Amino acid sequence: MKFKEIINRLTGISSPIFGVSWNPPKLEINIAKRVITQLEDRRVLYNPTEMKLPQHCVQSVIEIRRILSQELNGLTNESSLSNSLRAMRSACRKFLNTIDADEKIIKYGAHDKHYASWYFNGAIGELRGVFGIHLSQIWHVVCTKKYEINKRCI
Numbered sequence: 001m002k003f004k005e006i007i008n009r010l011t012g013i014s015s016p017i018f019g020v021s022w023n024p025p026k027l028e029i030n031i032a033k034r035v036i037t038q039l040e041d042r043r044v045l046y047n048p049t050e051m052k053l054p055q056h057c058v059q060s061v062i063e064i065r066r067i068l069s070q071e072l073n074g075l076t077n078e079s080s081l082s083n084s085l086r087a088m089r090s091a092c093r094k095f096l097n098t099i100d101a102d103e104k105i106i107k108y109g110a111h112d113k114h115y116a117s118w119y120f121n122g123a124i125g126e127l128r129g130v131f132g133i134h135l136s137q138i139w140h141v142v143c144t145k146k147y148e149i150n151k152r153c154i
Helices: 003-009 028-039 048-052 054-072 080-100 103-108 115-153
Strands: 010-014 019-022
Touching (some): 028 054, 028 115, 054 080, 054 115, 080 103, 080 115, 103 115
């Protein structure tokens, strides 16, 4: 931990003898586990029938974006977890921008014969692809950190 980070986490100094209070850093593994836990129940990321309800998909992606933004607050910009969360949040933003470009995409996105379904299905596919890549990287962080922690305990 850098000196600047320690100073930023300092919340108080007490005296007669000496005392310091501070906020400990959040462990990256805890944030990664929390993100995986919160995203594993999001149907928009894996359920094919969810694509028949475009409005539900939009609401779910908005909620995912909120979760990712909230978890990013506890990370440094240099971490690989932070980079993955930013990429996933960016994919959410791109999905929402694509869907918002034409009101017919939400209205007719579930109709197979309508051009709006092409845009909707393409946007969902791209979102799921980005999430798949980055969730596998996050899972790798969890497994690697867990191994390092167990190795130090032996």
